[in-house]
Amino acid sequence: MNPVTVISDYEHYYTQTKTLQHINLSHLVSETILVSPERLDTSLSKTRFLQGASFLEGRILNYICETVSTDYILILTKKDEVAIYPKTLEVMIDMAEKNKAGIVYCDFYEENKNEKKPHPLNDYQSGSVRDDFDFGAMMLFSTKAIRTAIKKYGAIPPMRYTGLYDIRLKISIDNPVYHINEPLYSVIQHDKPSERKSNFAYVDPKNTHIQKEMEAVFTDYLRKIGAYIPYERLKRVDKTKNTFPVVASVIIPVKDRKNTIADALKSALSQKTDFSFNIIVVDNHSQDGTTSIIAGLADRHPAIKHIIPSRKDLGIGGCWNEALFSPYCGRYAVQLDSDDLYSSSYTLQKIVDMLRQGSYAMVIGSYTIVNFNLEEIPPGLIDHREWTDENGHNNALRINGLGAPRAFDTDTVRGIGFLNVSYGEDYALALRICREFRIGRIFENLYLCRRWHGNTDAMLSIEDANRNDAFKDKIRTEEILARQVLNKK
Structure with missing residues (x-):
């Protein structure tokens, strides 16, 4: 049986169609599930629709994780067009199996009509707990790791925006999150390049409801790993x-x-x-x-x-x-x-x-x-x-x-x-x-x-921004460890 189920929100017909045409050509893809508020017809092969607001919704992601029949789930996290290469999924699955990883992600290329340049990502640390940690446009999950984490730490809570964040944190407790330091796909920008997420998104009043959900999920995670301080x-x-x-x-x-x-x-x-x-x-x-x-x-x-x-x-x-x-x-x-x-x-x-x-x-x-x-x-x-x-x-x-x-x-x-x-x-x-x-x-x-x-x-370069983010993740890693030690006294 083909080992991969692809999951994506249905947001833009052109980019979504191009992306899935690329990915569905792989012999490793069993099926693609597109999540959409409305049921839509599609001529794409191996593709079916699941009605819902987003795969980020806890109810939807729980259902997907319970019902897929493949060993791996590939989640597409960005709206831009993604083009994978002939061996992309083979390499990601190989790294998952060799490293017994719960999650695998990799560097990528940014492409537009003028240039193609590598976009490096950071290694995942135990302090890489920000909800906006950059995994790129694709994350490969071990279905076994997902189900084990849900059985041990509880189902994904029925929240609107935090399903992916919740399951990622739960998986990371007992499983490696593996970063492949090699660009294995391209993110193709047809208009202007995507702007980096604002450094102030988490304090923007219009995001308050999202941040409250993120805080609840993260606080629960701290309790599970023994780093919560009353x-x-x-x-x-x-x-x-x-x-x-x-x-x-x-x-x-x-x-x-x-x-x-x-x-x-x-x-x-x-x-x-x-x-x-x-x-x-x-x-x-x-x-x-x-x-x-x-x-x-x-x-x-x-x-x-x-x-x-x-x-x-x-x-x-x-x-x-x-x-x-x-x-x-x-x-x-x-x-x-x-x-x-x-x-x-x-x-x-x-x-x-x-x-x-x-x-x-x-x-x-x-x-x-x-x-x-x-x-x-x-x-x-x-x-x-x-x-x-x-x-x-x-x-x-x-x-x-x-x-x-x-x-x-x-x-x-x-x-x-x-x-x-x-x-x-x-x-x-x-x-x-x-x-x-x-x-x-x-x-x-x-x-x-x-x-x-x-x-x-x-005006930081991606390399400088990554260096700063990695340093703060290291600070968090050390602080989480210190809080765990304190709680054991």
Whole structure:
């Protein structure tokens, strides 16, 4: 018997027909199931329709997994046309069997009328738990692994959007998720290239219902693997026994930001508070004139503490450590990036008030995306309302960031420290803190985040984006392990 059943949503006649014409030519394909809200006629060979909203729907995916008669299920996850090569399915099945994998996926080519270029994907880690992890356009599932996971961990819940996410997580508990580092098919773009999924999709209000489903599935997964942390276990910080020169320090790491550093410093200087504060600028050996701008302002404003580290190997996290452990650092340490601004003169007061009143180890505010001229641009306000006190610290492992501005209890953070890197250092620290301590949230706008060509994450190549994603997955891997160890004590 042919070993593969192909599953796809029916969304676009032309691309769907072309894709299935490619795939159904394979002698390994037994049948294709197209999921559609309406029953449609098709002349495609080996193809039948299943009425439903999407294969992502738990009810539909449960039915498919229960009733297919093949050893493997190939799920097509993208709307673009897909063209497989003569040996694509043979190689994927071979790798599944050799590695006893529950899921197999592979790199692919992106094709349009002008070019064909490889699109590499990341290896799957145990911390690759984001619901939008990129598996490409095709995922090959072992039917046996699916049914074993359902028997052991329960049926796919009857939710609208999370069927694939749920079964993928359950399979990954006991089975390898295998990545083939070779392009084995093409994704053919007939119009403009598909845009990468927005980094802010998980905080877009129109996606709230989807994200609630994703959070429920992920929280259940954490319970199954022993990494769930009950809210009641989280601590508040103790009163400090140390003395500090000021109540709060605004921390600004900077390198080569001559166009924005003065605005950032003036924003910090404009803060109106009922407590003492200073501004610690860690100038990471700027070469573009930034140093002289800081020095000039520091001469006129004693609150500005200008630090040039002796080390020349520091990332943003290393610069934060320089500030935290300097004699200038206050009781609380508050973020301000060198190209950003506080949204009002009362941002610092609001943050410190919450740190004090809640005895929090960390407080995170909300920010608005603006252009270089400080004009609001989409998606506008990022307030992370997906956060809840009861489960935010668990759901934080699923999402890609926690927001800004970030502020810390200095004693707590000195005991942990930042990673000496320039990407993900803030996320790693936040995960470590919320493993043990409560985090406070402020949902009103406190901060203006400039998006411009000088941003460190502007216009990333696929290789650079993959490197960043893989690093955050590694952070999650280590944090999940730490939470599992903690739960065993």
